[in-house]
Amino acid sequence: MSHDMSEEKLPEPHGSAGEVADHGSPFADPGLPAHEPRRTDIDEKAASRAERQVSLMFVVSMLATVGFIASYVAIDPDKIVYIFPLGHVSALNFALGLTLGVALFMIGAGAVHWARTLMSDVELPAERHPIEASDEVRNDVIEQFKTGAAESGFGRRKMIRNTLIGSMALVPLSGVVLLRDLGPLPEKKLKETGWKEATETKPLQLINMNTMQPMKPEDIIVGSLTFAMPEGLSTHSEDFQQRIAKDALMLVRIAPEDIKDDKSKELGFEGILAYSKICTHVGCPISLYEQQTHHALCPCHQSTFDLADGARVIFGPAGHPLPQLKIITDEKGNLVATGDFAEPVGPSYWERAR
Known part of the structure; x- marks a missing residue:
């Protein structure tokens, strides 16, 4: 008897290509194991x-x-x-x-x-989803x-x-x-300088930082800029840099009729005005002076102060005027200070009143 092999339909083996296409993977998903408390x-x-x-x-x-x-x-x-x-x-x-x-x-x-x-x-399994989630x-x-x-x-x-x-x-x-x-707590260190030792009965001499000699009014001419420090401060002392950072003075002599601020004129002596050399922005030393305009310029950030008008700020980031020191002359004719600055010198800080 003849047998037509072409019409015989053989069964597909388990896991055939058709089944793979249906499930998308040849490996069965084992799922999560049963939860054990x-x-x-x-x-x-x-x-x-x-x-x-x-x-x-x-x-x-x-x-x-x-x-x-x-x-x-x-x-x-x-x-x-x-x-x-x-x-x-x-x-x-x-x-x-x-x-x-x-x-x-x-x-x-x-x-x-x-x-x-x-x-x-x-x-809890979760299928991957697009970055933008649906409301559900x-x-x-x-x-x-x-x-x-x-x-x-x-x-x-x-x-x-x-x-x-x-x-x-x-x-x-x-x-x-x-x-x-x-750093150490500031306590009153930011509000006081070496000039605090000066009093009316025991003033402190102004020492020229170039000659290291006491200063007399005749040593300062109109239009000049001179730097000074308090007597008793030695350039060889270990704390000199810390002290001079607050004690440094700059002295200018302005014709009395050109001084605009009356209080500033009272604190000076015959047109000689003593201001803190420390800029009130970030504490840089001021060293530039224009005698025609009486303007002092900080070289760090260009803060400009009018020394004829109480050293008020006329340009730049500084926040307040330069503090001024009251000066007179003693019995020897030397320039002396009778007290400390009325306001703290240097940059502003959060405890400062102004």
Whole structure:
């Protein structure tokens, strides 16, 4: 009997090309494994114990921050200690590093322990979607966020919430305390200069910074610019640069009839006016003077002051006039100061009244 093989239809093997085309992948999707509840999910005592452990970590973080601040205040910066295996190290640096490290580590460890034991661990697959989400997806995300917030127990587990807030609030204090290392507190140093030693009964002589000799009125001619410092200040002293940065004077002599400001004229002597040499913008030394206009120019940022009108600012970024020093002559005919500047010298700062 003949057999027509052309009409016989053979069955397709499992996993043929047609099936691949239908499903798009030759590998079956295994899906997510069945969710296995944690002990804290089914045992409230275990959940409470985990809550206490997380809270303890946050409390340790707070104590470490307090220890950071206490170490900064109490430990001498020059103290050296031996720490195995580091060797000889700064006691202050070691204490600050240790306490700050513990404070930050405990916040991180507490958050991880909280997430692994108390927050929901149910895996929710999500298909990739375009960057711009639809309204349905956005609403779904909002609902998932609300669900996650509720399942985290942040509102219900007050112990964790309060200790977390406390530790997070205290940690930034470590950085605030370190601001103290920006330098010594100014106290009244910004409001006083070396001229504060001068009084009506015991004035201070003006010393020419070029000749290092006391100055007399006849030494200063109309249109000249001369620089001076208080007597007793030595150019060889260790703090000379710090002191001269506030004490430096510039003296000009202007014809009395050209002085516009009456108060400025009273503080001067026979047309000789003594102003701070320190610019009121950022503290650069002023060294340029135009005798025809009586204008002093700061070379750093071109702030310009009218010395014939109380050194008011007529151009540039400076915020206020140059402070003026009251000068007279003593029994020897030398120019002397009878007190300090009425206003702080140099740039503006936040505590300054003007």
